[in-house]
């Protein structure tokens with residue numbers, strides 16, 4: 001195996017993911033071999049410590065570039081895979097029993113995780129609640145977006161208890177009377193098998209609770225964690241720049257990456273808005289350059305353009321949305 005994770009990512013991205021990206025785009029569900037390939041290269045352990053079977057990367061810039069490279073190959077594959085890493089990171093600090101049972105299979109990709117937390121960003125009454133049930137909890141409500149259904153084994157789910165704290169739990173990704181996935185049809189990354197997940201008196205055993213976290217603490221961390229999803233937009237822009245063989249776009253990409261890397265919690269919404277604009281601009285240039293053929297379903301340009309549209313809204317927070325709208329209405333890029 002190539003020792004440099006970036007080189008390994010380029011190899012998979014260029015030889016497996018990109019050549020199959022149009023086929024994935026038209027699939028009902030992402031073929032599992034893409035995820036197996038990422039797992040066998042060690043990438044399910046991207047966020048895991050070495051002693052738990054993870055890659056033990058202490059260099060964030062490398063991890064972010066790996067995400068960008070994989071996204072440049074096939075956004076759908078990257079999108080399903082990226083949902084996994086929060087579970088690995090959370091398990092590192094989880095109670096011993098939970099950590100010992102799950103972290104190694106998560107790091108190797110023997111167990112694949114999704115996440116259900118975006119409802120926490122919605123203002124107003126919580127849409128997924130946790131009430132005490134015996135030693136454990138009962139989850140009721142819904143998670144609006146859960147990606148990878150049918151390709152994940154567990155979901156790291158966040159529900160709010162009566163005092164507002166968040167109960168984080170590792171829930172089996174198995175539908176049933178108390179856990180109902182409602183499939184969503186998407187204009188891009190449809191094979192990501194994204195569902196709305198309905199919880200109806202769903203019981204969570206105490207040994208599946210990862211942590212209980214004050215809401216304010218989560219909000220502060222959420223504001224500081226917005227850099228990662230920016231690498232998906234960089235990945236789309238990177239592929240467009242490569243297909244166009246454009247030095248000008250490659251230079252804009254480097255500048256956008258640098259600005260994202262240097263952004264503070266206050267400035268990151270603006271830089272995320274800029275990154276998704278760059279992806280859209282790059283995909284638009286690719287469409288225009290390809291002429292009418294760009295719109296045929298066997299052309300990467302239309303796929304990348306739809307993916308760039310999707311990245312305008314995926315991982316959007318109130319602050320990112322405000323920055324995007326300000327830039328779009330003002331035409332001001334300051």
Ligand SMILES: Cc1cc2nc3c(=O)[nH]c(=O)nc-3n(C[C@H](O)[C@H](O)[C@H](O)COP(=O)(O)OP(=O)(O)OC[C@H]3O[C@@H](n4cnc5c(N)ncnc54)[C@H](O)[C@@H]3O)c2cc1C
Nearest residue numbers: 115116117118121122145146147194313314315316317318
């Ligand atoms: C295809 C797809 C797949 C996804 N997969 C996952 C997944 O697997 N797991 C997961 O956890 N999340 C997932 N997400 C969620 C993703 O991170 C969200 O895009 C993001 O959290 C915003 O969700 P939303 O668009 O539903 O929010 P919306 O409710 O539409 O709000 C968008 C933003 O505006 C803010 N906002 C909304 N209303 C108001 C208001 N009245 N006042 C102030 N601010 C407001 C919200 O706080 C939010 O940040 C997915 C999203 C998409 C589109």
